[in-house]
Amino acid sequence: MADDSVTAVETSVYTIPTDAPEADGTLSWDSTTLVLVSVQAGGVTGLGYTYGPPACAHVVRDTLAAVVTGVSAMDVPAAAGAMRDAVRNMGYGGVAGYACSAVDIALWDLKARLLGLPLQALLGATRPQVEVYGSGGFVSYGPDRLRDQLAGWVDDGIGRVKIKIGEDRGRNPRRDLDRMRQARETIGEDVELFVDANGAYSAAQAVRVMAAASDLDVRWLEEPVSSDDLEGLAMVRRRVSADVAAGEYATDPHYVRRMCQAGAVDCMQADATRCGGITGWLEAAAVAGAFGLDISAHCAPHVHAQAATAVRTGRHLEWFHDHVRIERMLFDGVLDPHGGVVTPASDWPGLGLVFKAADAEEYRVG
Ligand SMILES: [Mg+2]
Numbered sequence: 001m002a003d004d005s006v007t008a009v010e011t012s013v014y015t016i017p018t019d020a021p022e023a024d025g026t027l028s029w030d031s032t033t034l035v036l037v038s039v040q041a042g043g044v045t046g047l048g049y050t051y052g053p054p055a056c057a058h059v060v061r062d063t064l065a066a067v068v069t070g071v072s073a074m075d076v077p078a079a080a081g082a083m084r085d086a087v088r089n090m091g092y093g094g095v096a097g098y099a100c101s102a103v104d105i106a107l108w109d110l111k112a113r114l115l116g117l118p119l120q121a122l123l124g125a126t127r128p129q130v131e132v133y134g135s136g137g138f139v140s141y142g143p144d145r146l147r148d149q150l151a152g153w154v155d156d157g158i159g160r161v162k163i164k165i166g167e168d169r170g171r172n173p174r175r176d177l178d179r180m181r182q183a184r185e186t187i188g189e190d191v192e193l194f195v196d197a198n199g200a201y202s203a204a205q206a207v208r209v210m211a212a213a214s215d216l217d218v219r220w221l222e223e224p225v226s227s228d229d230l231e232g233l234a235m236v237r238r239r240v241s242a243d244v245a246a247g248e249y250a251t252d253p254h255y256v257r258r259m260c261q262a263g264a265v266d267c268m269q270a271d272a273t274r275c276g277g278i279t280g281w282l283e284a285a286a287v288a289g290a291f292g293l294d295i296s297a298h299c300a301p302h303v304h305a306q307a308a309t310a311v312r313t314g315r316h317l318e319w320f321h322d323h324v325r326i327e328r329m330l331f332d333g334v335l336d337p338h339g340g341v342v343t344p345a346s347d348w349p350g351l352g353l354v355f356k357a358a359d360a361e362e363y364r365v366g
Pocket residue numbers: 196198222223248
């Protein structure tokens with residue numbers, strides 16, 4: 001077999017303005033930054049990315065490139081372990097972990113490409129497709145934009161949609177309830193309504209808001225309180241009928257175990273672009289599965305689609321407006337969510353994505 005040692009690791013950074021101001025309960029933004037990593041071996045290039053600050057690219061260039069160069073692209077777990085060891089003193093959570101995640105994703109893409117397989121086939125699929133839920137409904141949207149976005153997903157046959165609540169750190173529960181009511185009226189009775197407070201409420205407030213929304217059949221309550229407050233999540237979970245979900249900031253299997261062990265969630269979330277790439281996401285799924293919990297993929301849908309099919313307990317992936325828009329702008333090979341599922345292509349190698357460098361150039365910042 002040809003030499004599969006990694007010979008080059010490169011980065012580029014793109015900041016893309018949003019199509020409208022976006023805000024959730026605890027943050028607002030008007031642009032999103034994608035940090036792209038490419039790795040090469042045997043004349044083949046693999047791609048990975050994370051949504052994080054440009055500092056992620058510095059960690060890749062200054063620290064991780066030297067760690068990964070020379071490792072066989074067949075041995076992704078060896079590279080993942082070496083990267084984790086190398087950033088110990090930076091702290092794995094946050095920028096360093098996001099950087100490791102992007103490299104890990106690129107290495108899985110590279111390995112699959114070297115073998116001429118879709119990532120799904122390399123990992124071993126449990127089913128050909130995975131359910132998606134439409135995600136957006138920012139608190140910064142007016143009624144018309146909210147209605148149009150939700151109706152668009154319903155028209156596409158997507159059977160579950162999520163809006164943001166917890167506006168202004170939970171200071172405007174009346175508008176939260178008005179928007180939840182508008183969402184239910186827009187989507188009708190048969191589409192599942194999900195809400196995400198991004199940690200904006202107190203536990204008692206979250207319970208009160210859900211009680212006031214009891215006629216709206218909310219199925220999914222994400223981060224009603226900070227995901228660091230495991231006791232608060234568990235308290236809310238005992239007192240609402242919606243599934244409580246959290247985990248988008250998960251860093252490693254220990255984080256997942258603590259969240260599951262605390263009885264904090266009905267469904268675990270994890271984000272491969274943050275929790276250690278494809279390697280970390282599969283580990284998160286395994287830990288959650290040992291607690292009898294499903295896992296849902298957070299954001300970056302084209303990173304997760306294939307891994308989610310590889311896990312029997314993969315419940316769905318988040319078809320997040322912001323990232324879907326960017327991934328459609330910057331990549332060929334993006335998936336079609338019609339019917340509420342995505343089916344990774346069986347004839348595209350790796351993640352199935354081709355980066356459109358010329359289209360991306362105007363957004364390049366590093
Ligand atoms: Mg969330």
